[in-house]
Amino acid sequence: MWQCPKCERMFKNTNQDHYCGQITTIDEYIAAQSEAVQPLLQQVRKTIRSAAPKAAEKISWQMPTFWQGENLIHFAAFKKHISIFPGGEAVAVFAERLTAYKTSKGTIQFPRTSQLTIS
Numbered sequence: 334m335w336q337c338p339k340c341e342r343m344f345k346n347t348n349q350d351h352y353c354g355q356i357t358t359i360d361e362y363i364a365a366q367s368e369a370v371q372p373l374l375q376q377v378r379k380t381i382r383s384a385a386p387k388a389a390e391k392i393s394w395q396m397p398t399f400w401q402g403e404n405l406i407h408f409a410a411f412k413k414h415i416s417i418f419p420g421g422e423a424v425a426v427f428a429e430r431l432t433a434y435k436t437s438k439g440t441i442q443f444p445r446t447s448q449l450t451i452s
């Protein structure tokens with residue numbers, strides 16, 4: 334294992350390429366993820382963007398966030414899934430359409446194994 338002396342993250346390979354430092358934009362966040370998941374994250378971003386065209390992109394709670402007077406939604410990549418965090422109310426309202434997905438309070442999980450079909 335190799336630890337980057339600047340950001341102190343651990344990597345398998347010495348001098349592993351990575352985004353080093355504080356992530357401040359969604360582009361940086363996505364670029365720091367594995368190549369396999371990047372298109373999925375771009376798809377989630379595009380979907381949210383089309384639903385909330387006036388929202389601003391930012392990083393909040395270390396997660397990509399769409400902001401419009403308040404945090405509308407966060408999303409994030411995890412080892413086996415991508416989560417979106419639209420808040421408890423949204424998850425409750427759309428509960429019937431979300432039965433295929435794992436949800437918990439304010440969160441919806443999309444497995445990374447399947448191509449996302451949200452549009």
Ligand SMILES: [Zn+2]
Pocket residue numbers: 337338339340341342351352353354
């Ligand atoms: Zn680093």
